[in-house]
Amino acid sequence: MINYPSSKLPDIGTTIFTVMSALANEQQAINLSQGFPDFNCPEELVELVAKYMREGYNQYAPMPGVLHLREKISEKTEKLYGYRPNPETEVTVTSGATEALFAAITAIVKPGDEVVVLEPCYDSYAPAIRLSGGVPIYVSLALPDFHVDWEQVKKRISSRTRLIIMNTPHNPTGAVMTQQDMQTLATLTNGSDIFVISDEVYEHMVFDERQHTSVLQHPALRERSIAISSFGKTYHTTGWKIGYAIAPPALTNELRKIHQYLTFASPTPLQLAIADFMENEEHYLRLPDFYQQKRDLFMELVQPSRFELIPSAGTYFQLLKYDAISDEYDVDFAKRLTREIGVAAIPVSAFYHDKADHKYLRFCFAKGEDTLRKAAERLVQL
Template sequence: MISYPNSKLPDVGNSIFSVMSGLANEYQAINLSQGFPDFNCPEPLIQLVTQYMHEGFNQYAPMPGVLKLREKISLKTEKMYGYRPNQDTEITVTSGATEALYAAITAVVRPGDEVVVLEPCYDSYAPAIRLSGGSPIYVPLALPDFSVDWDLVKKSISSRTRLIIINTPHNPTGAVMTKQDMDTLARLIESTDILVISDEVYEHMVFDGKQHYSALQHPQLRERSVVISSFGKTYHTTGWKIGYAVAPAPLTNELRKMHQFITFCAVTPLQLAIADFMEEESHYLQLPDFYQAKRDFFLEQLKHTRFDVIPAAGTYFQLVKYDTISEEYDLDFAKRLTREIGVAAIPVSAFYHNKTDNKYLRFCFAKSEATLRAAGEKLAKL
């Protein structure tokens, strides 16, 4: 009999996104759980992909990414954040932001290192840290606004701290870090060799007149940060899995060593199409208004429910608090909501390493008005 090796991630099963989407399909529920739009990407972008496929651009792209796309990323970064990264040495196109995260983490984390993680957090951070031999050091965000308690962060830093991971706008909470937050982080690590990964995939989804403040705008953070973005979020193409990382040349060099042995390159015609479509600056410049309208419409539907709501400051996720409705564990409540009410959500405990239950659910509002209205009607029956 074969003796199979022990699991490297024995406590990891199917992601909560797979679980809840599967449950939504089983019960024919409206799926507001997994974060993907139910509307299509811009038609001109589809036409560009088709054009490049027909023109024969179907072989490997350069490992760092198609040059034209890296040039467009460089120009866009300068327009948005006042810093122009070198397209040859500081920008890497990846197979989605999750691959960029994995490549960045594995490039810098070694056995015995500690990584400060603010939670609730995206579920790929900790497994990548652990697979590299590092230890996640969890720091909870402060309720009810999920702001960063920098005193707690300071207390979590040790001589073994290699990396701090931040995420703004924040998944799952919708919180947005400020310039003051970035200044505080910079002061906290200025006399250390601690590096930063700044997960900024929802950079164009910030509401109510607020601004996204990128680590790339902060000179002291920029020199020690890997900043990660996602075309999947920006262009409603989550299934294309095209993201990118901006980092100083020494960090980029190490990240690319990982990237070349994970996927080697991202899909060629998609990169070329996105590079051309980036000329349409109005798309991403109008994205805050586009998604705020969806958020506001969904909030209007939620007024007819028993949920307590603080409007999301960013992303396309809205948290709701249900403690006045039920004392059920949030996963049990989310499953019952799917089965009995017909709307699927994500329990926020899934974003905590110890499954902390503060009685929150996360809904995705990157949906058509018809979908959001139908969901609201169902939720009002609860």
């Protein structure tokens, strides 16, 4: 008999995103669960990819990413956040933001290190921490608007704290951090050896005249932070898995050591096409209005229902509270909703380490108008 190795993640199963998408397919339900658009990316971007493939750019890209793309990322960062990272030593192209997160966490966290994680949180954070021998220290965002309770964060920081992971705009809640939040974080980490990973993949989806606040805008944070973003979110190309990380040279050097053994490099024609398409600044500058219109439409359509909602401040997700409809555990309610109503959503307990249930479901509104109308019509029937 073979003695197979014991699991490094014995309590981790198939992600809730896979489970709910599979159930949606099985039931032929409208899938507002997994966070991807049901509309295509710009045709010009597709043509650019085809152009570079035809021209023979089909071999390995440089490990840190195509230099032209890193230069365009640097230029864009300066325009948006007033800081121009060195494309040679501070910008790394990755195979999606999730790879960037894993590489960043692995580069920083050593056995016994503690990592402050604000939850509900994206489900890749804690497994990456644990695989590096670190200890996640969870701090819950404060209800009902899911803001950061900085007093609670301070209480959980110890001599073993190595890293704080931030996420703004926030998945799954849609909350957006403020300049005051960033200043508090800068003050909290000042004079310490605590690093920051800032997950900013929804940076272009901030609503109601709010502005995205990046760690890159704050010199005191910038010197200790890795900022991560995603072209998949910005250009409606989640399947391409192209993201990037911006960090000081010393952190970039360590991140690249991990990155080179994860994917080495991301697809060359995709990188070249994105670099060219970045000349079209209007695309990402229009995204806040583009997605706010979808959020507003979804809210308007769902308003007659028995769900309670607070308008999402950012991302392309909207939480709906269902405690006036049912007292079921949110996973059970989400599955019943998929089977009986034909609309799939993500139960927010999946984003808590202890599966805390506050009776919220997360709905993705990165969908066409017809999809949103059909889904809302069903939700209103509850």
